[in-house]
Amino acid sequence: MAALRAVSTRAAITPSGFVNHYEWGGLKADPLDWMRRYFDAFVYLADWAHCRFALRLPRDIFGKAELKPFGVKQSLTIDASEDHWILDWSLEDSENYDRFAEDDGRGWMGRLVPLRDELIRGDQRSLYLGWLAGAAKGEVPETTLEPPVPAGLSQLSAAQDALAAFLEIDADMIAAAAMGSAESSDRPTESVDVWLQSLSPDELRSILKSIVRADRPNPQREVASRYRAWHWQHAPQAAPEARRRSVAELRSLAVPAGEERRRRDALAREQQAAERRTQRDAQLRLLMSDVDKRWLALHQQAERGSASAYEQAVRALSDLAEAYAIVSDRKTFDRELRRFLVRHAKRGALLRRLTEAGLWQS
Numbered sequence: 001m002a003a004l005r006a007v008s009t010r011a012a013i014t015p016s017g018f019v020n021h022y023e024w025g026g027l028k029a030d031p032l033d034w035m036r037r038y039f040d041a042f043v044y045l046a047d048w049a050h051c052r053f054a055l056r057l058p059r060d061i062f063g064k065a066e067l068k069p070f071g072v073k074q075s076l077t078i079d080a081s082e083d084h085w086i087l088d089w090s091l092e093d094s095e096n097y098d099r100f101a102e103d104d105g106r107g108w109m110g111r112l113v114p115l116r117d118e119l120i121r122g123d124q125r126s127l128y129l130g131w132l133a134g135a136a137k138g139e140v141p142e143t144t145l146e147p148p149v150p151a152g153l154s155q156l157s158a159a160q161d162a163l164a165a166f167l168e169i170d171a172d173m174i175a176a177a178a179m180g181s182a183e184s185s186d187r188p189t190e191s192v193d194v195w196l197q198s199l200s201p202d203e204l205r206s207i208l209k210s211i212v213r214a215d216r217p218n219p220q221r222e223v224a225s226r227y228r229a230w231h232w233q234h235a236p237q238a239a240p241e242a243r244r245r246s247v248a249e250l251r252s253l254a255v256p257a258g259e260e261r262r263r264r265d266a267l268a269r270e271q272q273a274a275e276r277r278t279q280r281d282a283q284l285r286l287l288m289s290d291v292d293k294r295w296l297a298l299h300q301q302a303e304r305g306s307a308s309a310y311e312q313a314v315r316a317l318s319d320l321a322e323a324y325a326i327v328s329d330r331k332t333f334d335r336e337l338r339r340f341l342v343r344h345a346k347r348g349a350l351l352r353r354l355t356e357a358g359l360w361q362s
Contacts, residue, residue, distance in 0.1 A: 004038070032088065036081045041113045045105040049094035053108070053166060055116045057085045062119075067127070069147030073139040075167060076130025087119075089130050091167050111162035118157060120224075124150040125160050132177055133167040135247045142248040146177070149244070152184025153177050172258030176250045179257060180243075195230050284323035294320060295340060302344050310350045314357050321359060 012019045042054040071078040079086040301313040324333035354360035
């Protein structure tokens with residue numbers, strides 16, 4: 001911590017973090033050097049429309065050949081130290097100036113850091129999103145073929161959705177990429193069982209001995225790494241009928257994919273609206289199940305004579321007006337409202353609120 005404090009006297013420094021906000025200047029250190037030496041995650045936002053997110057992962061999680069296809073010039077760079085991979089996602093020159101004027105960076109670490117555990121489990125969707133961000137911004141030639149397409153691009157996790165928002169990846173490009181992605185498997189236990197069944201008795205004994213003896217630094221991680229290597233070879237990647245597409249093809253596919261995405265979104269909104277209407281209808285019918293009790297409560301509310309009581313009474317009367325329209329008719333409500341106001345005709349503040357709400361005409 002002393003080495004970190006030597007760089008900044010203002011930063012909030014803990015055994016697990018370094019947080020600072022700069023009005024002038026910036027960090028007087030290399031963030032990637034700090035990643036190699038101290039930290040597993042790094043988030044940076046600047047109000048000139050630039051942001052970065054980096055993760056440090058154990059070197060044995062991925063082989064170089066697995067990672068290489070995902071690296072691009074800027075949106076996702078991949079660096080290696082002796083023991084770790086450093087994955088660095090970046091967005092330069094965003095045109096969403098309002099976002100960077102208002103966003104002080106708080107909250108992004110919590111939203112993005114779950115990607116580390118996902119990557120350790122072998123989920124490569126965040127790597128593909130980094131490549132896709134670069135492809136969409138012209139960092140790779142149009143004829144370049146996409147990397148192996150991970151399963152589940154149409155079902156991104158919350159952290160992956162956050163990464164797409166962080167990098168401002170075009171939603172239509174993601175939809176186009178998802179057209180070549182298999183469905184994600186939600187049954188990891190089954191795949192572990194298949195892997196265990198594929199091992200010979202000698203391999204199983206070797207694994208158990210390494211865990212029990214703990215004669216290596218991280219026996220559990222080594223076993224998990226062996227499983228991930230097997231899973232990467234056997235899990236669905238691209239859909240069976242799909243082939244690796246060029247950047248230009250993805251751009252072309254983004255047009256119909258975007259239309260289909262918007263159609264689905266519109267349908268989902270209609271379904272949600274219909275569900276809300278159904279719920280609202282049920283609530284209003286429940287009001288009418290004991291309507292005399294509702295009117296009595298409204299009298300008591302009005303007689304309190306306070307502004308807040310009048311506001312609550314007007315909201316309740318608005319609900320009753322809707323309920324009468326469903327169960328009976330508006331004329332019946334108007335008649336009951338007139339009867340209600342006989343006792344409260346001198347409450348000018350209440351009458352004014354009813355007039356403003358469109359419930360009463362003086």
